[in-house]
Amino acid sequence: MAIGVTTTPEKTKPSGSIINDPQVRGIFYQVLTLVVLAAFVYWVADNTIENLKRANIASGYDFLNGRAGFDVGQSLIAYTSDSTYQRALIVGLLNTLLVAVCGIFTATIIGFAVGIGRLSHNWLIAKLSLAYVEIFRNIPPLLVIFFWYSGVLAILPQPRESAALPLNMFLNNRGLAFPKPIFGDGSLYTVLAFVLAIVASFLLARYARKKQEATGQRFPVLWTSLGLIIGLPLLVFLATGSPITFDVPIAGKFNLTGGSVIGPEFLSLFLALSFYTAAFIAEIVRAGIRGVSKGQTEAAHALGVRPGLTTRLVVVPQALRIIIPPLTSQYLNLTKNSSLAVAIGYADLVAVGGTILNQTGQSIEIVTIWIVVYLSLSLATSLFMNWFNARMALVER
């Protein structure tokens, strides 16, 4: 890579004042760097072409249309071993996104809870949170993944002795089985009603805020929106004749039948990433809340704002400003760490890519796809978080 940057040339160049001119020197160094880099790239490219020719590998992305011929454990879209490599890679990408989104969601909740716990006046809670952070921060994530995978989930009971959980769920060493919803005719209306209710709640919240700013009257937004979001779909659901049914897993003699199953690979990766990243998020949250000066809280109290509202309206908005940038990089870390899936065989982008790489030998193409995908994921996440940050940032006049 571009490490030719640090080359320092000898100073035995033609003497004269020109040698001490910083501008001339700068141009000289840069040209030298470029030349060295170009020579290096040429050498590498030449070797690569030579090596590829000898190994009889055609470069290019045509192989993506070939038949994959391998199965993946878990897939969000229809996939068989007859599908193309391209589809396999898309399956991998979707699996990466799935575990990243689930992990980010859970890690944020655990992280905020533990981070606030560390600042608690309650000695026991503070110490428990500290222990959590110090344990998980100092252990490799890969080890945590293996801990769940081969330490905990692998020694769960066999499928025929599955542990029954509430809501018709079952836990065994093949994963977590849960009731699968089956959407019958007309269930679309229920989903539509749900979406409609969410949109209506948003509009309601805006209206309520405007009204409060204009007249000072408050509107019970929370309860109305909750009623809307739960009530409206329920009403439509009943009106259209309950079209959604559940395929409940049933414990058979040897195996469970019916329902959906989340494999142990996903579960262990998800649990490990959540617990591991949560420890870092907790530290970020703690630093963020401590970064809000005490005067802010005291001023709010002096104005007669109640403690609950002080937290919500004064402390949290200011703390979020400190929290968001490092939180973004933790989210990115979690997404990148999801590539550890390859160690336990969860079919994420890297695992699927690795299989294709072994089958076809198209290492340059696969690695390029990895780099492009992960860089775009990073870019997309940071763009979103920058937008969010800009909304949250202090508006200075």
Next chain:
Amino acid sequence: MNTHQATFVRASMIEGSPPPIAEGGIVHWLRVNLFATPKDTVLTIIGALALAWFLPPAIQWLFLDAAWTGGGRGVCATVAQGGSQPEGWSGACWAFVNAKLDQFVYGRYPLEERWRPTLVGILFILFLVPMAIPKVPYKGINAILLFAVLPLISLILLPGGWFGLTFVETPLWGGLMVTLILSFVGIAVSLPLGILLALGRRSHMPVIKMLCTAFIELVRGIPLITVLFMASVMLPLFLPQGVTFDKFLRALIGVSLFASAYMAEVVRGGLQAIPKGQYEGADSLGLSFWQKMNLIVLPQALKLVIPGIVNTFIGLFKDTSLVSIIGMFDLLGIVRFNFTDANWASSVTPISGLIFAGFIFWLFCFGMSRYSGFMERVLDTAHKR
């Protein structure tokens, strides 16, 4: 002047009377720290219940019910599984760790040659400890010993092949030894390289700035595992035919380059925090670029970012466990490799081995973070904002 004549002056202070019982001692502490408000009381009870639910079974499993000694899977399996433990038994299998401890440290390094890594380890500790204690003098010589002489000795001793030492190829290396070598080299390479990259990113020369920025952002945007894959499958493609790199060396290069990109960002943070006056002051004294950096800017900048640097070191140390994915046997790799040993196959073996490996990793990382806190206090010259 009006002089006041005191009729009585107390010659000694009276003893303070003890505080009310609710304002001192354990009762007060409990009231303030555990039961201050009803909400606190509820939280305390929940926390205590969680501890009571978790801790006694954990201690029971880890220590009381654990199988400490034994020569095979029998001590870690119940009668029904073909072992000697009573039905329903579950406990840690420390006998497994005990039996495999040598392998966990040295990997598959030949038995009769293990004095070599041991010697290197002893030298490492001998050089590191005085380096780590601020009061010990001769830091310069010590640094040379640690960062120049020790690698040279290791290079001769560990692979061998010189001076009548038998050659031990790197696939035989393993365990904690590999983890420590990878981390040591990674740390020793990534800090200087990271500093150079950070300086390059802040350079006024557009080409150099662009190249450094591109490298840093590229590496930081992709997972380490893809870098390691690249090092193991693409590097051979880039080299002329017949030139091969050792797999161990390729992993070393991958880990070091990866860590140096993160290090560069940490150092850049420190460089940006140094006021412009320091740079201008150095310029006005007529110092050259490297003098300015070495004598004025970097000492201040690096001191500011010690926590970040150590965090990167800890991250690097944890990341070395990823080399087990590309088929090397570091501490985690060798522990997992031993799960396949039929002599020790039992349902509690994997979890015991992983807890042991986790504890070792934890010890090192926790030690590093504590030491960085200590160094921060030692170097603190009260200029911190």
